[in-house]
Amino acid sequence: MADSILALEGLRKRFGGLTVTDDVSLSVAPRGIHAVIGPNGAGKTTLIHQISGTLRPDAGQIRFAGREVTHLPLHRRARLGLARSFQITAVLPGFSALENVALAVQAGAGSSFRFFRPAAGEARLNAAAMAALEQVGLAPRAGVKAGALSHGEKRQLELAIALALRPKLLLLDEPLAGAGPEETERLILLLGRLKADYAILLVEHDMQAVFALAEAVSVLVYGRLIASGAPEAIRADPAVRAAYLGEDA
């Protein structure tokens, strides 16, 4: 446990009478992909919100990079190296792809209380942003307004933004959702490349992708973790098969 980048201990969240996160404990290794799967309504997104800081848990603890962050707001956790992508694409539609990423670079490049120099002309920000766009294969579309990108390209842009933060952990909430077959293939290849350098917590519906990519899988059902371990073990787990994989297999 000591060398994990993220550790959840006894996390609990209730909405009225409904327990959406029920005593969840989880630990994520500093490299590779840890997938969280579960049927609709299992509380995956609620869990992501608590990890990223948009929701406060009612009980339990979140440790990130050796620090307790349970009560830190979203923007403070981001500063510590926690980058998240959004399930519903949240790129800035009026900004070019490059400027979307440059804003992320800017977050880690000194004060943003600077008032007179045009930010679009800062070579240092643009170079790092371009590098992140190249990493996800979006460099040729750098000048295009994000609102005009295809759905798959927006997902790539989300990744580039997260990478530009040079994060310790990437929280990816359904990065493949709504992508076409070709785009999905491209994104899976990309995630496979990224996991060598980053810790990734991946929430995903695409089982093929999950079992092709993840080093560890945790299964969430009605807010509860029913199993956690290597993909082969999860695939063989009778409880998981009964609760979840049965639908698909």
Next chain:
Amino acid sequence: MARWREAALPLLLFALLGAAPWIGFGEGYVLTLLARAMILGIAALGLHLLVGGAGLVSLGHAALLGLGAYAVVALDAARITEALWVAPAAIGGGALFALLTGAVAVRTSGVQFIMITLAFAQMAFFTAGSLSVYGGDDGYTLYGRTEILGRRWLEDRLVFHYLCLGLLAASWGLVVAILASRFGRVLRAARENALRVAALGFNPAPYRLLAYVIAGGMAGLAGALLANATEFVAPSYLAWQRSGDLLFMVILGGLGAPHGAVLGALAIVLLEEWLGHWTAHWRLIFGPLLILSVLFLKGGLAGLPAQLRGAGRG
């Protein structure tokens, strides 16, 4: 290159305003009108920073302007008319009011922000009306215009015209620079998606608050100029109708570019005057005109050239 094209229209506008007294608009009452439009343009530029830049729609901007005007009144009543004191007091008054009320207001957005700014402005409005030392509801007539280093330059219409123009151009440059800067980029990004910006590690609140304070300072300056232009200050300066007028200037002018605020201020002040000459019921014409312009001018007046080019092509 693109940046020069963007600056061409506003620079032409400032050049025209500079030439105005020499090309047939030098009459006293015309200059008074132009000065009024330019002064309200300065306040509207600050409001553009909020509405167009930060996405914060304020319905209390006139209070900031009124604070600047009442700073002139307070110093005038104490027989202080030197610009070295008056200008910082007016700018500081607007900025301070913005800081105190903004600290609450910027935590909200949308309709809540509108209501909170309106509520604070109404408080300032009624406070101004109850200040009997400054004439209460009847207002206050200044002993004289503000002096610059002890000289009464502002009595000269042309000097006042060029002072307003210079401050208007400087305000425009300031807003353009701020919006393009790192600070402005965070502000614009938070307008499009505040959650995204927080996920990048920025807390939008201090950025919004500072933008509000800057806009407050600009409005305070405009208030001091307006007090000088009319040599009279009344609580109506702070009324919410005037806040609405300022908002209309910004929106009619176009949210896409800061010089839209200047165009909007000129259009509304001049149109009001022109229609007012025609008929006493000018508001009956003015209202529909505004509605039509909002419906059909997508980018406001500032977007008109692009829209005409587009129509010419299509």
